[in-house]
Amino acid sequence: MTPTRLRSSDRSTVTMPNPIPDTTDGLRITPRQREVIFQTRDLTVSYGERPAVRDVNLDIHAHEITALIGPSGCGKSTLIRTFNRMNDLIPTARVQGSVLYRGTDLYAHDVDPVEVRRRIGMVFQKPNPFPKSIRENIAFGLKVNGISDDIDDRVEAALKGAALWDEVKGDLEKSALAMSGGQQQRLCIARAIAVAPDVILMDEPCSALDPIATARIEDLMQQLKTRFTIVIVTHNMQQAARVSDRTAFLTAEVDEDGDARCGVLVEYTQTKTLFTTPADPRTEAYITGRFG
Amino acid sequence: MFLRFAAAITVLTTLAIGLTLLGETVGFFREVSPGAFFGSTEWSPTFADPSFGVWPLVNGTLLVAGIGIVFAVPLGLLVAIYLSEYARPRVRRILKPFLEILAGIPTVVLGFFALHFVTQVVLKPIFPDIKTFNALSAGLVVGLMIVPMIASLSEDAMRAVPASLREGAYGLGASKRTVALRIVLPAAISGVVSAIVLGLARAIGETMIVAIAGGNQPTMTFNPLHGIQTMTAFIVQVSLGDTQYGSIAYRTIFAVATTLFVMTFALNVVAHKIARRFREAYE
């Protein structure tokens, strides 16, 4: 399934193709009915012998923003990186259990991580634009994904989709490194959406940004969720409460000897429910600030 | 204090090199016009009717160094990319000392290798007409000599590229090869270019490999199967003979040495300037 290729006759309406059909049909679908994108079953990730997060069971739903929150060391970054097999880059990382993407095991033998990452994009904590021009940053992702036509149109569409177009349209050849932190992060988002992924994973995307830049990106996320599915890791509870539809709370468990910390999923439910009537006392302790 | 004097010795050394070369070269140019030195393509200073055109020596030097670079750059860069992006820690722990060993082989040993093995066993079957002393053999072994330098400096440059850039590229679904060639290498390019320029300078200044295997025939040939003479080999040749102090032959050594010095010094300065720009980008 490749992104629909734009034909020159389509130039009047250049839209970012989203090959996975949206099932909402414009109706208001209750959260319970949304299609499941990711399913994890007894997912455990270890680095060498040491488990970082264990026995995670959760479902990520389409066109929602799912937040992963918890204190440091609870494994939320490790968890989100299983969704696009980024932990493959760490030689000692081991994954047990399963991660299903639209019913397919992401870690099956014949699955190429490169292809996984073309469907499931990622935005990182510290903006990491390439030391190239704005245009080249986005064009790189397109070329890597085998898209070589209508580059300029796609660049423009991606920048518009990331709410960055108006600020940079005057000079796309400017170096990406010359932009502010917030602009760089929006460029990274543009870069990610240009290749028409299904899902966008965001690992603390705003933690290196000032409040105004953060607010702009939070607004952007609401727009983006109509086209993509978003999973976000954040250490900022208020942010999770503001933007997400569902929230998963993880915490770090200390073992009997008190040294090894391993993350576990404590509670996962509608955001409103988690923050107003949490089921687990640990969740309640965290969100009321009694620890973490 | 002694310490300040010790540090000053390094400055004095440079000064002494400069003065020595300059002094004798000036003396040389009093007897031989710069026109004859730079204008002629015949180098026969010891003949009864001597000719002092330096170009055959420069030609020999550049031919050998050129062959060396053409051989060493792809080899060195591929090794560097492998070490930086692909190799597991266990492999690195074997490969890096191996490169250090290669770098530590005395050049007289490399010259012997070039003369015996490379010319006779490797090249003669391919080019039956190859001369015993030839530029190709010397060039290839000079290249082999600078591979560790290019590989190790380029690898340092590549490892200095932040992991976040790689992550960004992997996150878009790039393959390892794409990340290495289209993200890491371009980001490290100043460091890599600096390494190559330093390697070239080293190849130009190399003496024993060419003295043993390259020959003593100063000609303007571009044919690597023939013998040539480099600036460095000439200096050695004259030094081995019985040269009178103050004679014109004695002074030719210094004139050639100054030419050599200017070339290598310029390359070193360029390399360091490029490297500094690279360091500033990542620190």
Added chain:
Amino acid sequence: MTVSAHELLATPDRASRERRERVFTLWMLLALTIAIIALLALLFDVLKVGIPRLNAAFVTDFPSRVPERSGAYPAILGSLWVIGVCAAFAIPVGMGAAIYLEEYAKPSRLNRFIEINIANLAGIPSVIYGLLGLAVFVRFLGFGRTVLAGGLTLGLLVLPVITIAGREAIRAVPPSIKEAALAVGATEWQAISRQVLPAALPGFMTGVILAISRALGETAPLITMGALTFVTFVPNHVLDRFTVLPIQIYNWTSRPQEAFQETAAAGIVVLLIVLLTMNALAIWLRNRYQRRW
């Protein structure tokens, strides 16, 4: 609904992408193989020719017009003498310069200039150091073409390397060591000489051994400043003329007779053994005394 991974995720260019990846990996392995085989070929060639020729007489005989009776004795001793002078000069001066630059020098234009200077010196071809030695030590200071001049020439050659090694060794010592000494009332020099230097010593020695082993293999600068290529005597003091092992090897290699080539190979084996031993010593030192601060 379970869709196979292949259908869901596969991109049309997967086959060609994997092919290109494989090709590139092959290129890298080819490069590695060439480098490894070249070194192995060199060692094999040298050992094959040299070891049969090598016998006890080789290291005790003098060179001769008859290749089978030629030995490396004066060359080996000459090397030892020259390296001795070189080390005696370069180690104190190099360490002194390193201490000055690391501990005493304020970051000024002059000191930045000294640093750049050292970097440039390291890139100057070794022949030119030979010419420097010829002009300054042999002629100007009147030492003649002797061990003293040769040792000093090599000393200047390795000085930049030893200075850099010294600086890095000193830099590796945590400042808290010096501060602790100062805190109990030591003078700056006492703190440096009694605490910092001993801590830096093992790292420094490693660099020194590597630099010295490099000097052992040097040929061109010594030829240029007038070392002999055929000696029938052993140096007895620093003002004697001399030859060194690499030059002796070069001399044998330049002779057309096959037997001399074999003798050269034997000399190379001896040289490589010495270098291997020194490098092994340096690595052992590095591992043994590498402190984890």
